[in-house]
Amino acid sequence: MDENIGSDLQQEWLEIHDRHENVILRILEENRVLHDKVEQLESEKFTLQKAFSKLRQEVEDSESAKRDLQSKLASLTHREEEIVLTLLDGDGYIFDRTLLCKGESGGREAAQILTNGIMRYIAKQPDRPSQVVLWTMWFLSREKLEATLVRSGVCSQEQFRYFMKGFSSAHPLFSVVDVSDGKEAADAKIREHLRKFIKHRSFYRVILGVDHDNGYDVAISAEMTNGYANRMVLLRAHSNIARQIEALQLGSMSIDDLFLVDGLGPGPSSVVLPQRDPWSSFKTRAYASPVMEKRKSVYGSPPSPIDTLASWRRDKAPTRDPAPCHAFYLTKRCCDKDCPYGHDYELSEQELQKLTQWARAQPCSYATEGERCPRLDCIYGHKCSRGSDCPFRWNGTCKFTGPDSHD
Structure with missing residues (x-):
């Protein structure tokens, strides 16, 4: 009897042990499965974090690019501080007698008249920049022009020299450039300045004081072919425009009371030139x-x-x-x-x-x-x-x- 009881107890214990063992094995298996899922989730989390970081960088780059585009668009819209370059050929553009005779004050007055005329022209343009920097260069052979003006009685040597001083000192970017005495020395300088600067976006306009000389037509025509016709403006100062220059049909402007239009008029001990084309007769x-x-x-x-x-x-x-x-x-x-x-x-x-x-x-x-x-x-x-x-x-x-x- 006792042996049967012991056998039953042993069998029951074994069954309980097996059940416990199965529970433990099942827990361990579930734990392994959960561990694998955790590792998978960790891997997915890392991948998502990496993708999120990349996406965030792309968003930041996009915002930066957007800001750059907005800045460029604003600069194009407002066109802040662009340059208007004026190139004057002193062989043909002679300032008015009244201004020359005033010497230094006349030079400053001429610079002011030129500035006012250019600003009036710019103000009428639909694409005008919000700020304009004026840069003016007056190319001339000083000795030749000075001798001509003195011989013609337009002004004295001293008045002309002080006029140049007043003109160049009236503005930081107004200059009188004394070229050599060679043929077309001023022409070469102006053509090269035009070629160098017309292509730069910071130059809003290049105003050309060359309406008297057909020699500029090739240089101007070349820049028109290059697509810069709208950046060039002809400053008209003579009643008779050189035929080849007029044929280019550039946009133009004029400024009253700044230049001698038809030669050197009467003055003390002067030679009076006829009020017509001075080259109409070639005896x-x-x-x-x-x-x-x-x-x-x-x-x-x-x-x-x-x-x-x-x-x-x-x-x-x-x-x-x-x-x-x-x-x-x-x-x-x-x-x-x-x-x-x-x-x-x-x-x-x-x-x-x-x-x-x-x-x-x-x-x-x-x-x-x-x-x-x-x-x-x-x-x-x-x-x-x-x-x-x-x-x-x-x-x-x-x-x-x-x-x-x-x-």
């Missing part, structure tokens, strides 16, 4: 006279004589004595005051063709130096017409001596 003797030299020093290169053909002498003689000036007839201007050739003929089409052929037989100085000629209307030859077979090339007597003249 040979007058062309080399002191009066004509004065006109050239003030007006620069003469405009096209096409409009003045009616005033030329008709000469049907088969020979010309002196010979026609090729520079005058083919380029519409001649800058040599002592030119010995004729300027008052009306040449036939055949004579003009012969003159053109003769000019083409003369080497261009740029080609001779191995440089590219900058003039689209150059009348001289850039290569020898005989090419590589030129017999004069080998004995050194060919006029075309440039490195590529016989290619």
Whole structure:
């Protein structure tokens, strides 16, 4: 009996032990499963945190880009502090006699009149910037212009020098630039300044005081082709605008009472120039006279004589004595005051063709130096017409001596 009781107790204990063991195993299994889930969740949490961090950085970058765009848009809208550059050719833009005679105070007054005129023009523009910085450069050959003004009785040497001082000191960015005495020295400076600055976005406008000189048409036309036509403004100061400049149809402005419009008027001991185009008559003797030299020093290169053909002498003689000036007839201007050739003929089409052929037989100085000629209307030859077979090339007597003249 006792043995049966002990056996039952032992069996019951084993069953209880098994149940406990199963419970423990089940708990351990569930714990393992939960542990795996925790690890998975931790991994997902890390991935989500990384994605969130990346997303937050992208949002911050987007906000930064948005702020930059807003800033740029605001700057484009308000156009704060942009530059208006004015380039004046002193060979043709002569300040008014009243201003010149006032000396230093006249220079300051001229600067103020110029400033007021430019600001009035800018105020009318729909895309005007909120702030404008004026920068003005007046290019001139001081000695030549000074001598011309004194000889013509416009002002004294002292008045002109003080005028320049007053003009340049009236504004920190107003300058008088004394160029060399060479031909078209001011032209070269102005063309280069235009080329350098027109492309920069900080320059709102470039105002050009060059309406008297056809020599600027190529440089201006090139920048118009480059897409900068709306940035250039012609400052009109003469009643007769150079034909090729006027043909460009640039936007323009004018300022009253600032420049002499039709030459040097009457004054004490002055030479009175006629109130018309000073280059409308080209008699040979007058062309080399002191009066004509004065006109050239003030007006620069003469405009096209096409409009003045009616005033030329008709000469049907088969020979010309002196010979026609090729520079005058083919380029519409001649800058040599002592030119010995004729300027008052009306040449036939055949004579003009012969003159053109003769000019083409003369080497261009740029080609001779191995440089590219900058003039689209150059009348001289850039290569020898005989090419590589030129017999004069080998004995050194060919006029075309440039490195590529016989290619």
